Amino acid sequence: MESNFVDYVKILCRSGKGGRGSMHLRHVKYNPNGGPDGGDGGNGGSVILRGNHNYWTLLHLKYQRHVFAEHGGNGGRDKCHGTNGKNAYIEVPCGTVIYDAETGKYICDVTYDGQEVVLLKGGRGGLGNFQFRSATNQAPRYAQPGEPMEERMVILELKLLADVGLVGFPNAGKSTLVSSLSNARPKIANYPFTTMEPSLGIVGYRDNKSFVMADIPGIIEGASEGRGLGLRFLRHIERNSLLLFMVPGDTEDIRREYDILLNELRKFNPDMLDKHRVLAVTKCDLLDEELIDMLRPTLPDDLPVVFISAVTGYGLNELKDLLWAELNAESNKLQMAISEDIIVHRDKDLSRFQKEMADEGEDEIIYVDEDEIEDLDDYEYEDFE
Numbered sequence: 525m526e527s528n529f530v531d532y533v534k535i536l537c538r539s540g541k542g543g544r545g546s547m548h549l550r551h552v553k554y555n556p557n558g559g560p561d562g563g564d565g566g567n568g569g570s571v572i573l574r575g576n577h578n579y580w581t582l583l584h585l586k587y588q589r590h591v592f593a594e595h596g597g598n599g600g601r602d603k604c605h606g607t608n609g610k611n612a613y614i615e616v617p618c619g620t621v622i623y624d625a626e627t628g629k630y631i632c633d634v635t636y637d638g639q640e641v642v643l644l645k646g647g648r649g650g651l652g653n654f655q656f657r658s659a660t661n662q663a664p665r666y667a668q669p670g671e672p673m674e675e676r677m678v679i680l681e682l683k684l685l686a687d688v689g690l691v692g693f694p695n696a697g698k699s700t701l702v703s704s705l706s707n708a709r710p711k712i713a714n715y716p717f718t719t720m721e722p723s724l725g726i727v728g729y730r731d732n733k734s735f736v737m738a739d740i741p742g743i744i745e746g747a748s749e750g751r752g753l754g755l756r757f758l759r760h761i762e763r764n765s766l767l768l769f770m771v772p773g774d775t776e777d778i779r780r781e782y783d784i785l786l787n788e789l790r791k792f793n794p795d796m797l798d799k800h801r802v803l804a805v806t807k808c809d810l811l812d813e814e815l816i817d818m819l820r821p822t823l824p825d826d827l828p829v830v831f832i833s834a835v836t837g838y839g840l841n842e843l844k845d846l847l848w849a850e851l852n853a854e855s856n857k858l859q860m861a862i863s864e865d866i867i868v869h870r871d872k873d874l875s876r877f878q879k880e881m882a883d884e885g886e887d888e889i890i891y892v893d894e895d896e897i898e899d900l901d902d903y904e905y906e907d908f909e
Contacts, residue, residue, distance in 0.1 A: 529722065530583045531682040531760070534625055536590050540568025540609035542647035542670025543596035545655070549663060550601070560657050562599055565649030565670045566606030569593030570642050572613050577637040579617040580724070582682055593644075596670055599652045606649055614643070619685040619763055625677035635685070643678070647671030681759070684722055686738035687851055689761030691785055692770035693743060697806035699723075700834040701770070702739045705844070722760045729848055738764060743788055758792045766800045766850050772807045773816075773831070779824060800850050801827045804843060809833040 543565025550558025571593050594609030621633040622643065632641045650668030657664060690698040706725030722740045729735065740760050761767060767789075771781045782803060789796045803824060808816065808831045816831055823829050828846055832839035 538675040539644035539646045540593040540595040541673040542649040543598040543606035545650035545652035545667035546599035547667040548601040560653040562652030563604040566596030566608040568646030569609035570646040571644040575634040575639040576615040623679040644674040684760040687735040689764035696770040704834040
């Protein structure tokens, strides 16, 4: 069954070209030498990205491979202005990043609801000959053509916005935790890579407060180099303000697994290590209090550690208190404010993207109807009376 979670698409965008100005001389009864009266051409429509919190994937754009704005209308006689072309709006979920599909260069991103970013600006309309009249040139017989359109192939990539991102190996209990703390119902089973796509859950807290938790597919060693599913989905925790590392309590070496996860994040994006981190030792229903006390000295001492069991509910209230405290810590707020101001998006590795597209069976070639492409050099002047 094909998944409805689509986190990247490749589309062809084209703005509208400006309408040409009119070259017309007024010649009517009782006024045979009325002079120039050619109107200006209309502006072409722009392609605009707009954030919409009602979307959480790019599914609505998966089969919309062409986004074309309208061309501006031509100017007319009697100083009639050409109609302006309508803008083409692309509604995207918050957290969408846009790259150039040919070079992989970062273009822009959309982070909040209602934000509008002009992706391609429409061409300006040409001036009619009425604009070129002067005392020494009272009957100009020329007008401007409109500015040409802009065309660009772009990649839209979604990076989920959440407060807490879960990081762990397959079967670490991430989906079970999300289902226990929120109303989200991700797939849960006793085999690796049960989670094949990210999911979001709203975790309720005291006094009607809440925060958003993001569950991504499990990370394995070498995920930053393309192994497993981690490479594709690691980007979804880049925008999280807090990372919750999850390691099962029955693991032979909890600290070693934590170091492996941390190293994968470091290889993928070193800036992720600046985020606040919390370590949760899961599946503690398999441990007794004596064993938990023996494990504590062996765990990392540079971050808060909590022992939990999502099945029995052991330690979940302590976990929520800890997550809320870390999210609202002054140091975390300061770090988030700084990162929002100086956030740097790396250019996209197109070789990896093409591999992902091939794995998904996506067609890399986008065909454009030749009949829709007008010859910009074709300029027909109006016959004046």
